[in-house]
Amino acid sequence: MAIQQKWLVSVPAATLWTASDSSREIDFEAITNPVNLDSWLEKLTYEPRLELCDGNLVQSQVLYGEEVIILEEKDGWVHVVVPSQPSSKDGRGYPGWLPKAQLTKNEDWKLDRRMAAVIQKKKATLYSNDREPELVLSYQTILPVLKEEAEWIQVQTPEGAGYLKPEDVQVYETIEAIRKGSGKDIIDAGEQFIGLPYLWGGMSSFGYDCSGFSYSMCKANGFIIPRDAHDQAEAGYSVELDAIEPGDLLFFAYEEGKGKLHHVGIYYGDGKLLHSPNTGKTIEIIDLKDTIYEKELCAARRYWQETEE
Template identity: 45%
Template sequence: MKKMWFFILSLLFLFSFSSVTKAKEIKRDEAFVNVSVATLWTEPNISRKLDAPSTSNPVDMKKWTAAMSYDEKLWLVGNLETQALYGSKVTILEEQNGWVKVAVHDQPTPRNEKGYPGWMPKAQLSKSPSFSVLKEKRPFALVTANTAPLFKDFAEKKKGIEISFNTRLPVLKEKKNKLLVYTPNSGAQWLRKSDASIYQTEQDIPEPTADDLIRSGKQFLGLPYLWAGMSGYGFDCSGFTYTLYKSHGITIPRDSSVQATHGNPVEREDLQKGDLVFFAYEEGKGRVHHVGMYIGNGEMIHSPNTSTTVKIDKIETSGYGGEYAGARRYLR
């Protein structure tokens, strides 16, 4: 243990000058998410008592989602905006009574050029200069398991928080079957190698095939839908497609209606695996409200609505067949 902390202190000392310089450069309005999954609301202080596991620090996403009835989950529709993962960078836009309105970087939307906006408890943010520096300087671990535990010790006797698929944390050291990662609020912790992949930069993530995307999608089959969901604890429809692509190094818009206007348009008879398929009101001619990913043979994988889970459906018999509104290709 002493050797480990000596290594960490040495590494931080190595970056000390850079850290001081960087700290001066860190904008006052920028911060990092310091809970496993931050849930963003349409307004400050509108969460219910039963939502406490999602607004605390740490959060308990499993407890929150498992305890809600269908009607209680349905209430979230229109009251939540999106979610942001542990270590995600945000820009603070506004503050009010312990809540902050933020824009989540890397979630593109026409609503704000800095990222997807929404309200969250200020206590779920960190402004760690050392995390900011290491996030830029070190390789990162990309979580590939649905969820993955962090540990405060190599022997896994002291468990930390459980983090989500697609979370990115800087790697300090590799040791046997573990990765020593740096966190926004709890220093260095251990992550199992089997739960993540390591990359030097975002650009080093291999360009995925359609089968890679489908394989990632299938690992969530049976996961209950969550409005605004962006994590291995629950997805909404566009959160699911966004996350599948993002986990393979491709950033697409956050919402289905915007996903439907980017990428390359595809005729229905030319659909290929990995294409995103869209559905709209007024028999496909109105506003886009749903998206799935085509997996071949007339089928799509998607996270449909509050009453169900991530599943595979025939497009025609999915309940959305009469609302087909086109497709877009984001793969080359």
């Protein structure tokens, strides 16, 4: 019988694995609580990084404070769906497996009833009640606000309460009030991550994959879009390739655009692409002209247009 309980992620970024036995010995620091993502990623040289994708080991990532629904439990692991990451794989949210140790049950999570603090810096420190550094959180982590002070924002955490610095966050009256940005705003959000190494399944400022990057930059501007590239290519507004504008998502398929869709990036303007390419590379801006991407370009979608008045 499915458990169907709502739990919260209690580590800065929880890796969503394909199965309960997908993680390897080298991944130990990514499946514990506390995690050590920097140390884990430093140890992941090219081959073990590539295996995350080629071995179908990882599906996605889930940020601190994000809600998951537990479907079943097995040997310290839980099969979950992530409601904040829409997917054609499951109408309830993106499916995968997490170590139960990285989740906390919280029946009084106030995100839908309180002001929301959204982290705007690439990374921000969460401080304890004693104002001691506790965790380093990712860009776009969202936590309920308990109290605003001159020098601190008190936030609810999965375990209780903590503090963020006002300069690291934007506070909104509700999560629904998060500002809807323009195409240029999507570009501006993405530019700050130029040089960040690609991470398969990445949905955090510790590393993004191609669709995790497009998802997160749209999320930063108030748009929740599907998690995967092939789903992103089916939603939003269709845009003719001769009418693309900065902030539109561009999609690429094998066989010179006629085969299976395999990549997404953000149109930068002036014939350029802002994207997280693949394992071994970093987020970059490139000219599309005379590249494989120019040949494989097959579709464009606009999300930022949906709330224009």
